[in-house]
Amino acid sequence: MTGVVIRSTGSWYEVRTDQGETISCRLKGVFRLDETRDTNPVTVGDRVTVSSEDGDWMITAIAERQNYIVRASPKHKGARQILAANLDQCLLIVTMANPRTSTGFIDRFLLTAEAYHIPTHIIFNKQDILDPKGLKKQQYTTDIYTHIGYPVHLVSTYTGQGIEELKELLTGKTTLVAGHSGVGKSSLLNKLDPALDLRTTDISRITGKGMHTTTFAEMHFTAFGGRIIDTPGVREFGLMHFLPEQISHYFVEMRPYIPQCRFNNCMHDNEPGCAVKQAYLDGHIAEERYINYLTMMADYKANYKHWEE
Ligand SMILES: Nc1nc2c(ncn2[C@@H]2O[C@H](COP(=O)(O)OP(=O)(O)O)[C@@H](O)[C@H]2O)c(=O)[nH]1
Ligand SMILES: [Mg+2]
Ligand SMILES: [Zn+2]
Known part of the structure; x- marks a missing residue:
């Protein structure tokens, strides 16, 4: 049977089957051995296959995530x-x-x-x-x-x-x-x-x-x-899974300026010939957004040592 995970407590997963029934499942041990840095191998929204083993429902497969x-x-x-x-x-x-x-x-x-x-x-x-x-x-x-x-x-x-x-x-x-x-x-x-x-x-x-x-x-x-x-009240979103040079690409309004920077590893702070900073100075990028970008970069430097490597 297949369905979607609607709730997870860490050890139990509630799955809504395609037939519209809600069942409590456990996760087959094999998924825990996965070499991931994720704290949870299965999450809400995952499409899963379930089967009954000795009277208990088990999640036996997890479909590839779209996002x-x-x-x-x-x-x-x-x-x-x-x-x-x-x-x-x-x-x-x-x-x-x-x-x-x-x-x-x-x-x-x-x-x-x-x-x-x-x-x-x-x-x-x-x-x-x-x-x-x-x-x-x-x-x-x-x-x-x-x-x-x-x-x-x-x-x-x-x-x-x-x-x-x-x-x-x-x-x-x-x-x-x-x-x-x-x-x-x-x-x-x-x-x-x-x-x-x-x-x-x-x-x-x-x-x-x-x-x-x-x-x-x-x-x-x-x-x-x-x-x-x-979702639970989300206090902080960590940045650790992004590379610092990627961050500006996710500020949509910075994207068109990035290729015009003099250095292709420009971090858009104080580098000479930075088109992003110029766009900010010219009023094309909101001050709060530019400051938030710099704050995130500073945060990244302070928290993630592999920055320098
Ligand atoms: N004035 C006002 N208060 C609201 C409104 N929506 C929610 N609240 C109040 O905000 C508080 C928190 O609401 P809640 O739904 O529990 O927030 P959650 O933590 O984001 O789920 C409660 O006291 C609600 O009554 C609104 O549109 N106007
Ligand atoms: Mg709430
Ligand atoms: Zn730049």
Whole structure:
């Protein structure tokens, strides 16, 4: 039998079979011996083959992934955790209200999504509580992203603003929903399909960015015909699986300038004849994006020693 992994706890995997039944499975030992740096050999969204052995369901084969999205493992330094596989698109949920999402976080997520060619929409939630200052900040930020081709949607799970539009976007697709804890991911999914009945956390109980109510990524089948993967509040996306010289290629607006740099190993910082920096100075690349790029490069240097090798 074949199906899709909808939830994984590390030792048990829930699989929704193509017949529409949900079964709990274990993983055949052979997959654990794999020489990978991944902390999880099977992830939500994986297409698998299952068979019954001595009354237990076992995953016996994993289909090749079309794509996947990863982060640095929060527990094991140097290892990576595959968050989800076989995605049609990502929704990055952010808000300029409480807890405000930084463009640094947005850009890290976009970098990962670009690297794996997964189209991403940015959803600005909590429209109902933005004050004039928040609205101004939001306008400034949405302009940056729409200008470089990322679709932006303004929504409120409280008033219902933008919800129908999102439903259309999700119908018939497998979508990863990501964003900090407290931005309203679970509330949004409940609004899209009340039958999901996901737990939400009162904002007053969310301290900083460390609170996680969703412990594991999980795929939901919605009434309107979409597959949605809800993820734990993702704090950080690690960069360790990228080469430093690749990073600028995943900043879409930098791409056309890169071939015009004087040195073909230009890192677009202080090298003479850098076309990317010139484009920034000429106002063709947003300051926040350029600064976030430099911050990521500095971060990379500080954290990954093989940089110099
Ligand atoms: N004002 C306002 N609050 C919201 C909105 N959506 C969610 N919230 C609140 O934000 C908090 C966190 O929501 P939750 O869905 O648990 O966030 P998650 O951690 O991203 O899943 C809860 O107190 C929600 O009631 C919204 O559109 N407007
Ligand atoms: Mg949640
Ligand atoms: Zn350059």
